[in-house]
Amino acid sequence: xxxxxxxxxxxxxxxxxxxxxxxxxxxxxxxxxxxxxxxxxxxxxxxxxxxxxxxxxxxxxxxxxxxxxxxxxxxxxxxxxxxxxxxxxxxxxxxxxxxxxxxxxxxxxxxxxxxxxxxxxxxxxxxxxxxxxxxxxxxxxxxxxxxxxxxxxxxxxxxxxxxxxxxxxxxx
Amino acid sequence: xxxxxxxxxxxxxxxxxxxxxxxxxxxxxxxxxxxxxxxxxxxxxxxxxxxxxxxxxxxxxxxxxxxxxxxxxxxxxxxxxxxxxxxxxxxxxxxxxxxxxxxxxxxxxxxxxxxxxxxxxxxxxxxxxxxxxxxxxxxxxxxxxxxxxxxxxxxxxxxxxxxxxxxxxxxxxxxxxxxxxxxxxxxxxxxxxxxxxxxxxxxxxxxxxxxxxxxxxxxxxxxxxxxxxxxxxxxxxxxxxxxxxxxxxxxxxxxxxxxxx
Numbered sequence: 001x002x003x004x005x006x007x008x009x010x011x012x013x014x015x016x017x018x019x020x021x022x023x024x025x026x027x028x029x030x031x032x033x034x035x036x037x038x039x040x041x042x043x044x045x046x047x048x049x050x051x052x053x054x055x056x057x058x059x060x061x062x063x064x065x066x067x068x069x070x071x072x073x074x075x076x077x078x079x080x081x082x083x084x085x086x087x088x089x090x091x092x093x094x095x096x097x098x099x100x101x102x103x104x105x106x107x108x109x110x111x112x113x114x115x116x117x118x119x120x121x122x123x124x125x126x127x128x129x130x131x132x133x134x135x136x137x138x139x140x141x142x143x144x145x146x147x148x149x150x151x152x153x154x155x156x157x158x159x160x161x162x163x164x165x166x167x168x169x170x171x172x
Numbered sequence: 173x174x175x176x177x178x179x180x181x182x183x184x185x186x187x188x189x190x191x192x193x194x195x196x197x198x199x200x201x202x203x204x205x206x207x208x209x210x211x212x213x214x215x216x217x218x219x220x221x222x223x224x225x226x227x228x229x230x231x232x233x234x235x236x237x238x239x240x241x242x243x244x245x246x247x248x249x250x251x252x253x254x255x256x257x258x259x260x261x262x263x264x265x266x267x268x269x270x271x272x273x274x275x276x277x278x279x280x281x282x283x284x285x286x287x288x289x290x291x292x293x294x295x296x297x298x299x300x301x302x303x304x305x306x307x308x309x310x311x312x313x314x315x316x317x318x319x320x321x322x323x324x325x326x327x328x329x330x331x332x333x334x335x336x337x338x339x340x341x342x343x344x345x346x347x348x349x350x351x352x353x354x355x356x357x358x359x360x361x362x363x364x365x366x367x368x369x370x371x372x373x374x375x376x377x378x379x380x381x382x383x384x385x386x387x388x389x390x391x392x393x394x395x396x397x398x399x400x401x402x403x404x405x406x407x408x409x410x411x412x413x414x415x416x417x418x419x420x421x422x423x424x425x426x427x428x429x430x431x432x433x
Contacts, residue, residue, distance in 0.1 A: 005244050006244070008244055009241070009244035010389065010391075010392075012236050012241075012244070013231070013232045013236065013390065013391045014232070014391040014392065016231050016232075016234070016236070016240075017228045017229075017231040017232050017391075020228060020231045021228050030239075030240065033240055034240060034243065037240060037243045052392075101224070101227050102227075117224070120189075120220065120221045123304045125191065126189070126191055141186075144185055145182065148185070148220060151220065152216060155220075
């Protein structure tokens with residue numbers, strides 16, 4: 001049992017990264033992780049030893065996230081395009097482009113955001129993503145294409161002030 | 173006869189996400205060669221993924237909040253074992269492992285080690301960002317290894333070499349130059365037959381004294397880092413710790429003669 005707990009604990013950084021990008025707010029993201037861990041630890045016997053618990057944990061997180069959205073019948077916070085400008089305060093280390101990205105992500109539908117992040121940020125395969133979200137692969141692919149299109153469109157609008165030529169990496 | 177067919181949008185995404193079988197992949201690559209707008213999309217999608225990775229990478233490095241860490245801490249058993257006993261056990265296990273590997277552990281300061289040198293975070297981030305990269309995992313490929321090594325040696329200002337790991341089943345893919353706190357750093361990338369990737373990060377660390385292997389875990393991958401004659405190394409990969417240790421040992425042995433000191 002201890003090794004299972006350790007395996008779950010080892011996933012916390014990845015879960016937190018995903019949740020942060022998914023809900024946008026760090027304490028709300030950690031609330032979601034807390035609920036995820038509590039539910040996972042109460043059902044440790046549900047995944048077989050020797051397997052990576054990541055997919056299982058992501059699916060628990062997904063279910064809780066969806067439940068939370070339903071309960072609060074909370075829509076993704078609406079942010080007007082005019083507030084996407086770089087004047088919004090952002091964590092200093094990430095600069096304006098980071099907060100643009102946060103806001104643009106929050107403008108996707110929750111369905112699109114999950115797929116874009118599971119594939120694009122967490123590197124899950126389409127099949128794994130389909131499994132985590134309990135949807136067909138075709139749905140993963142269509143949400144991914146729509147979500148990425150929308151995200152790129154939003155970023156292009158908010159990015160007039162960000163000069164980041166392709167090939168140049170920002171040095172933090 | 174058959175004009176070049178168009179690449180579908182779904183194919184472009186699948187290409188960027190590494191979802192295509194080798195044959196389909198080769199086909200899309202061939203089509204892309206003559207499809208500038210397709211290439212633009214590929215680049216745009218890749219950049220989007222890189223941006224997401226850059227934006228949220230720092231979350232992986234944040235300390236885990238106590239309320240979360242407490243949840244997965246060992247239940248009950250903890251009450252019976254005194255922390256001192258646990259620390260001693262951890263120390264013994266670590267010394268045994270180190271002795272088995274033929275290294276003396278220096279600068280050991282308890283269960284999780286002392287402060288981590290700054291280059292480790294850079295190495296882990298670089299690993300995270302470039303390992304999933306499908307199209308441009310390296311800047312200069314292994315085909316131009318001589319050029320790569322000369323270039324990195326010149327930019328780092330010290331002799332740099334790509335260790336040979338083919339006996340262990342790892343093939344050099346190439347490398348890249350990276351900025352790290354105002355200095356140049358190098359990353360070599362290796363791949364094994366199953367497509368797993370390994371990176372070796374190297375930079376000059378004139379200010380730090382030599383240090384034996386230390387292990388750090390980040391998300392789903394681990395890294396061993398060490399400092400040898402003013403060069404800092406970090407070997408990172410999604411491997412089990414023993415396997416990573418064997419590779420680090422081999423690299424340390426190979427590169428032991430390198431470095432101007």
